[in-house]
Amino acid sequence: MLDVKQLSARYGHVEALHLIDLTVGANELVAVLGPNGAGKSTLLRSIMGLTSSSGRVTFAGTALPRRSASAIARRGVVLVPEGRGIFAPMTVAENLQLGAYQIGGGGAEFAARLQHVLSLFPRLKERLSQTAGSMSGGEQQMLAVGRALMAKPKLLMLDEPSLGLAPKVVAEIMETLGRLNAEGLPILLVEQKAPLALKFAHRAYVIANGRVAAEVNPREIKSYDELARYYFS
């Protein structure tokens, strides 16, 4: 589905990503692990065309445009960014509607999607007319994921959805993602909490210093010490 080849990205003169190769197959849930500052967010942002990058990113057989996040989103590649990017002063309902911007935010299709998202995250249902910024961190993350699902993505990318959330909420969100993946949604998940990500992932990449340090099969990981080695290599 997603095929990243020789992707490099820089901020000014600093190279933050160096010749990354990565794939996400249909129905796969792929995790990207790595320490702070490894370049995980830069990787997702580069796929979305939000950095100045070089290399090739193809999705479903055709190249993604280089510098237009909105055009990439319209191709069905949807990112839940680091920090969630919800529209805090707007209501939950408005946030969800903007997720379905491409289908005009109305009509039968919209209603069906909304119902689906609210069935995945029933807590949002009671808060539709509340401003998004007034919800708890966990609810905001559910909204961020829910809003992304309103676009009916063909590939869902998430940047550390667990950040700053209680383990119980994280488990709830991860279970939901696992279920969506089992129903056929390809997912690329950036996560620092390796045990959590590896519980659900089919494959994982470890990124350090802007490079792929290792590609691992979660079922072959015997100890997390083994994984930690890559972090500091």
Next chain:
Amino acid sequence: MIDPTYLGQILVNGISVGCIYGLIGIGFCVIYNASGIVNFAQGAFVMLGGMTAYLLIAKTGLPLLAAGVIATLVVAVLGVALERLVVRPLWDRNATMFVMILATLAAQIVVERAMLLMVGDQPKSIAVFTDLPPIRIGGVAIGYQLLWIIGVSVVLISALNAFFQRTLVGRAMRACAIDREAAALQGINVSGMLALSFALSAGLGAIAGFLVTPTQYTAYNVGTPFAISGFIAAIVGGFGRPLGAFLGGIILGVSQALAVVTFGSGMKNVAALSVLLLFLFFRPTGLLGTAK
């Protein structure tokens, strides 16, 4: 002690000119929200609105309101042209905000000079929309043009509010103002929204220019003073808050009118700048602004 009738008259006049400032101020907010740019060519839109309507009436004999509608549309298109030809190329090159603001100022001067070459430096005017004697309420004379100004302003504010609150495109524009990158991630065409914001605020400026021309006059150089007043209105209202800008415009219009009658017409600008300074000192976030 000022005669209350006289005071009432001043207030009415202040409110109507304040509506004009408010509309111009909203124009500043709409572009600022979509892009972070303070568009100093806003005054050019006001001048172009009045002037285009004048030219249409004088050269083609179009009826007044038709000329106003066409002038508004023409100026909206010019607003998009400004965005495409001046702002967008700089934007794509990641120019600093300062450079883009200066570019809009340069565009204002170019438009002003071009108009001077086209129509000369003589003031022009158009007829009042309703040619009837003013209504008298307890000695206060309210001209029909003032009613037009206040009425159209209120209708526009309500329409804009409905657009931003109720329509998907309006919500998308608000989303761009809150977080441009997150808006792009929803598939919203952020640069299209930028063009739309220029069309919208150019149209608002043109309507303001069209409404105000019968009560004063228009000339190639009326834009800058209007832009300054609109800019102050926007700051007083809490920059980026359309409703605040409108209220700011009314505060400014009324203060100016009061200053002129109490201290003489030389005090008009002093009053405007005093209002600005008072707000900058005591409430820098403006009427409706919250600390950012």
